[in-house]
Amino acid sequence: MSEFEQYDTNKIVEDDKNHFLHPWQYFDAFKKDGALPIAKAEGAYIYDTEGNKFLDAIGGMWCTNIGLGREDMVEAIADQVRQMAYANPMVDMTNIPAGQLAKKLAELAPGDLNRVFFSCGGSTAIDTAFRLIHFYQNCRGLHDKKHIIARKEAYHGSTYAAMSIGGKNADHIKEFDYITDTIHHISCPYYYRAPVGMSEEQYTDSLIKEFEDKITELGGADKVAAFFAEPIMGSGGVLVPPKGYIRRMWETCKANDILYVSDEVVTAFGRVGEWFASESVFGIQPDIITSAKGLTSGYQPLGATIFSDGIWDVISESGKGRYFAHGFTYSGHPVACRAALKNIEIIEDEKILEHVREVGPYFQQQLETLLDLPIVGEVRGKNFMICIENVANKETKELFPEELDIGRWITDQAAKRGVLVRPIGHLNVLSPPVVLTKEQVDHIVATLRESIEAVMVELEQAGHWNSVAKSA
Numbered sequence: 001m002s003e004f005e006q007y008d009t010n011k012i013v014e015d016d017k018n019h020f021l022h023p024w025q026y027f028d029a030f031k032k033d034g035a036l037p038i039a040k041a042e043g044a045y046i047y048d049t050e051g052n053k054f055l056d057a058i059g060g061m062w063c064t065n066i067g068l069g070r071e072d073m074v075e076a077i078a079d080q081v082r083q084m085a086y087a088n089p090m091v092d093m094t095n096i097p098a099g100q101l102a103k104k105l106a107e108l109a110p111g112d113l114n115r116v117f118f119s120c121g122g123s124t125a126i127d128t129a130f131r132l133i134h135f136y137q138n139c140r141g142l143h144d145k146k147h148i149i150a151r152k153e154a155y156h157g158s159t160y161a162a163m164s165i166g167g168k169n170a171d172h173i174k175e176f177d178y179i180t181d182t183i184h185h186i187s188c189p190y191y192y193r194a195p196v197g198m199s200e201e202q203y204t205d206s207l208i209k210e211f212e213d214k215i216t217e218l219g220g221a222d223k224v225a226a227f228f229a230e231p232i233m234g235s236g237g238v239l240v241p242p243k244g245y246i247r248r249m250w251e252t253c254k255a256n257d258i259l260y261v262s263d264e265v266v267t268a269f270g271r272v273g274e275w276f277a278s279e280s281v282f283g284i285q286p287d288i289i290t291s292a293k294g295l296t297s298g299y300q301p302l303g304a305t306i307f308s309d310g311i312w313d314v315i316s317e318s319g320k321g322r323y324f325a326h327g328f329t330y331s332g333h334p335v336a337c338r339a340a341l342k343n344i345e346i347i348e349d350e351k352i353l354e355h356v357r358e359v360g361p362y363f364q365q366q367l368e369t370l371l372d373l374p375i376v377g378e379v380r381g382k383n384f385m386i387c388i389e390n391v392a393n394k395e396t397k398e399l400f401p402e403e404l405d406i407g408r409w410i411t412d413q414a415a416k417r418g419v420l421v422r423p424i425g426h427l428n429v430l431s432p433p434v435v436l437t438k439e440q441v442d443h444i445v446a447t448l449r450e451s452i453e454a455v456m457v458e459l460e461q462a463g464h465w466n467s468v469a470k471s472a
Helices: 009-019 027-033 071-083 096-108 122-139 160-165 200-217 245-255 309-315 334-349 352-372 406-416 438-461
Strands: 038-042 045-048 053-056 115-119 147-151 183-186 224-229 259-263 288-291 303-307 376-382 385-390 422-424 427-430
Touching: 053 438, 071 334, 096 115, 096 303, 096 334, 115 122, 115 309, 122 160, 122 224, 122 259, 122 288, 122 303, 122 309, 147 200, 160 183, 183 200, 200 245, 224 245, 245 259, 334 352, 352 376, 352 385, 352 438, 385 406, 406 422, 406 427, 406 438
Parallel strands: 147 183, 147 224, 224 259, 259 288
Antiparallel strands: 038 045, 045 053, 115 303, 288 303, 376 385, 385 427, 422 427
16 A cells, blocks of 8 residues: 555645635635645655655745754753753743754854844744844934835745734735735845846845935934845746845944844755855845744744844843733743754764855756746746746746736646746746756756646647747
8 A cells, every 4th residue: 555545636626725825825715625634754856646756846835944854853852851841931931942052043144133033934024024123223322213115026934923914915914914004125135126227236226225315214313124035036037136225224224323124034054055144245234133943844834023233232231120910821932942953063074065055066067057948038036046937038028917826826837747936926946955956956956847838739739929029
């Protein structure tokens, strides 16, 4: 008997449809099709309940960095469960893995980011940063310094504050409410869509000016508390900023006493070949770094808000009688922290950062070979964080009609061929486990080429696109 014969796929799908509300569930389509039930995972591969094997080039959700099914991780987690599955984290109690992990993160994080607050994931790490910022400014007596500036098309999580800080238009749907009085958005660094004829330097100048103008519009530096930014924007389309942009935005924050929050939920722990990208890649020292995902490689849910000694010194000032009225039952959960410690140990011992620096550029270079396809407008990203932007016309960069959902069309073709890539509107995003081999890279690229070519044939047959009008 096959290990998959034990599953009744139809019942699993039906039970799931009847009871599990999924993140970003599209109700009409879900009622019809349900979800793909995954039963097993090994390394970079996942298997559905029918035994179909997929190379997961999505990496779960940007998170399965070291690959799945590792016995050393299983043993570390199991050992911690046997030793102590849970401990109260509140006020004056701690546990050994949480303390060890906080110290390790302080060692890995840049500069004086020596203080750590643990939560349950990226969204709660962002919400913690949001509350910490208000607490900090109030402790300074700056009660009007409350405004937050973030960027359009940024994704920072789905809790109330995190989703409000995020600027993805597609996520800000009318049926939900958002914080709009103190959270504001400016343009994201999307040079591919910059005005025609504008140089990269001119484009960066315009973005910096927009930021400065927004600070002035909000009443000046005395009103603006913090700026939130991903070093490389993830779900917004893997937008790699123009040269100098991150540094100049950070300098503007420093000049205006505005805290700089670097959202490294995606970029940290190896995805771009570094523990953290802020200093190593972009040369800045944030006041706060948020992290999750690759922190445990998806083996346990855990988020970390890492902040500076400068913030700590203000909020913990002696004689003020203050306390930090924020936290979670599972803050510093011992099993999750043990998983993170083991994950970091594996990355160090197996030289995974070095592997990413070698194979990551190869991944990017091979994907760039798809640029000869008529509907591939741009391939962008860094190492194991890549986006393919699909266009109807390469010369004008015109998009396909939204209702065609071209990214999903390509994803469906790739899935038929055993490779999972993520569709986001007209984009396809790839964020596989960072332990991918060159052979696996070649397989992904070859599969994507076949899939895009198949979609082009279908587009032409359906009258949605004319190959004669394609641009080089």
